[in-house]
Amino acid sequence: MKEEILELRKSFELDLRNVDSLNTLNDLRINYLGKKSKIQEFSEALRDLSNDDKREIGKYINDTKNFMESSLNVLRTNLELKELNNKLSNEKIDVTLPGTKINVGSIHPITKTINEIEDLFISMGYDVLEGPEVESDLYNFEMLNLPKGHPARDTQDSFYITEEMLLRTQTSPVQVRTMLANTDKTPIRIICPGKTYRKDNDDATHSHQFSQIEGLVIDENISLAHLKGTLEVFAKKMFGDEREIRFRPSYFPFTEPSIEVDISCFNCGGKGCSLCKGTGWIEILGAGMVHPNVLKMSGYDSKKYSGFAFGMGPERIAMLKYGITDIRNFYTSDLRFLNQFDRVEKEWYHESKW
Ligand SMILES: [Zn+2]
DSSP: HHHEEEEHHHHHHHHHHOOSSSHHOOOOHHHHSTSSHHHHHHHHHGGGHHHHHHHHHHHHHHHHHHHHHHHHHHHHHHHHHHHHHHHHTTTOOTTTTTOOOOOOOOOOOOHHHHHHHHHHHHHTTTOOOOOOOOEEEHHHTTTTOOTTTTTTGTTTOOOOOSEEEEOSSSHHHHHHHHHHHHHOOOOOEEEEEEEOOOHHHHHSSSSSSEEEEEEEEETOOHHHHHHHHEEEEHHHHHHHTTEEEEEEEEEETTTTEEEEEEEEEEETTTTTOTTTTSSSEEEEEEEEOOOOOHHHHHHHHHTTEEEEEEOOOOHHHHHHHHHHOOOGGTTTHHHHHHHHHHHHHHHHHHOOOO
């Protein structure tokens, strides 16, 4: 029997050399160590042997079993390592290949313009406030010195929800709300950005929905000089250090005196070009000293307090800054238009303190 076991061991060693995968290794294990294997038969045959032979052959069988088991285990470890290496080299990533392009959105040019204006005014100590877009007639008009039937309403009002509620035509009601909430608390220094709605017919320079940023300052001894200084800082920051501003008399119901503000043309430096229609000046916003009636209606003593207000359109400012000729481009969500601001946006992103 001993010789037969030796033969078995030899044939095992031969077969072991031909194993090249975990599957064939498993077959070999079943063959040589399974329930129906030769070695099992030898173990069973031990019963018929004498006690001495039992001890001797039994030990021999056990040694052979142990040998086969440890050989199989060593080979298994090697094969597993080999398979892992194969897998790793097959799945190797070539880091020099170009990656998949991920489409990341960019900030809309209007939002970008509003952000810039907000940053500037925040740096001058202003708060940024927002208000509802569905507004009462009282706050949108009456408290701003535009009583019912006032002719200046005709240029604006359109989207009524009820007799007394409408889509706001300006962000000025946020000023009214702020004054009412802070009566006798000064100074007030706010800007109010937001969407507004008017019955304008849509064309290259008009839209029934557009953005506005209004500003309001109320304190004792506020004068037109403060307004001029503030707007000069604004013009230089948005359109370059060389910019000058000029005031032209105008009319708004809620300011007295009222002015239109022009900046010197950034395209021609004031010499005259097609952008400024040969005048050297570009109209940029409306402003004025808060009308005493508006102060009184919101609970401020107009003899003690004064203030200035201004209102501008981020669309117009963005159009001037980026040379956009049709306001409708802002609202059509056309990626060919919006993608052009990616680069501008990224530069801005890196410069800002985000
Ligand atoms: Zn010009």
